[in-house]
Amino acid sequence: MAGVFLVSLGFLMPSSAPALQPVFVNLGTRAYTVQVGRNLLPNVGQEIARKLQGSKVAVITDSNVAPLYAETVLGSLRAAGKQPVLITVPAGEASKSMPQAERVLDDIAAAGLDRKSFVVALGGGVIGDLAGFVAAIYQRGIPYVQIPTTVLSQVDSSVGGKTGVNLKDAKNMVGAFHQPAHVFADVETLNSLPKREWNEGFAEIIKHAAIRDASLFEEIEAVADGRGDMTSLIRRNIAIKASIVEQDEFETQGLRALLNFGHTLGHAIEAAAGYGQLLHGEAISIGLHAATWLSTQLSGLNQDEMDRILSALKAFDLPLHMPQGMDEQDVLRRMKMDKKFVEGSIRFVLLRKLGESFVSAETRMEHMTQALDQVRAPSVS
Ligand code: NAD
Ligand code: GLY
Secondary structure, eight states: OOEEOOOOOGGGSOTTSOOOOOEEEOOGGGOEEEEEESSOGGGHHHHHHHHOOOSEEEEEEETTTIIIIIHHHHHHHHHTTOEEEEEEEOSSGGGSSHHHHHHHHHHHHHTTOOTTOEEEEEESHHHHHHHHHHHHHGGGOOOEEEEEOSHHIIIIITSSOEEEEOOSSSTTOEEEEOOOSEEEEEGGGGGGSOHHHHHHHHHHHHHHHHHHOTTHHHHHHHHHTTOSOHHHHHHHHHHHHHHHHHHOTTSOSSSGGGGGTTHHHHHHHHHHHOBTTBOHHHHHHHHHHHHHHHHHHHSOOOHHHHHHHHHHHHHTTOOOSOOTTOOHHHHHHHHHTSTTEETTEEOEEEEEETTEEEEESOOOHHHHHHHHHHTSOOOOO
């Protein structure tokens, strides 16, 4: 069970604010805490220093995030006695690549990081995956800390230890499981997100509601209407992800695989569009539409339930159809390269009802083709 700490973290909060309730990810020797709250960045150094003794640290970020938050994080680390170096990669999915990983590794080596040193990933899911991967392989593995700054990375990618980079033809094909030592989800950083990047994060939140907790839809709908509490929604999503990861860290028990709902086709669509053309959450939104429709055909999801998922996606302006001109054969070719495609058969996640999902071994290529027909771009006359 993902536990909730009721410890007092006074230095992280204004004195009038209630104590934070970090989510504890209980993975034995790899356990860690996810702190969720506002204005955490100025104090991350102090908190990190309690857990990581090394003095040299590489703060890896991207070209959009660096001017916004790097100085605060570097200053906090220096104040805690650390010697940070800043490594900045170009913003965007194209940086989640082997050439960028190699460049960052060269910079880390040049800065003299050793096995006691550690990495801080400051940014969205691209930075978390890239920096986590670099930390996993540098000198056969050094610790890293996640400071996610997008909705998507706070609710999903910063927790669970999946790290990696893309290959030209398919997403996340090279990587490693490497759990972070600590995660700081500072909700304040989301204020600088452009609308499109804010919205894309809701694809993964809607996925969590669909596969695991139908009651989450109420909170999602409240945020869409401007009534909801984002900090509470983020914490709740982290707790869902943490509880799944705790039970199936390496995706061998069939439980963590449920998090791939919408991703089999979503990843193929993202790669087929060209990395960065569709944001990850946008591609996943189209994949969620396809997988939801297939669930109505194959596993008893009813129309009202499908409408609730699609309405939630639409409320965040997420696309339900592929872009004009997308080559469906290319999507299917890339899908066959996916890690979920094993010895010719697809492990495809379907819904029985909202909040109840399972991995189907019965889905076949013809189902994928039918699902792609459903999400084909509407014809323009
Ligand atoms: P991203 O990291 O590219 O961030 C989106 C954009 O927002 C970028 O341009 C970035 O520079 C900018 N940005 C980030 N924080 C900002 C801020 N606070 N203010 C202003 N701009 C900011 O993309 P993402 O959507 O965060 O993550 C997508 C990636 O996450 C994909 O590569 C996906 O495969 C991966 N992912 C990984 C996991 C996992 O478990 N490891 C899970 C889900 C997704
Ligand atoms: N985002 C899928 C997983 O972490 O397993």
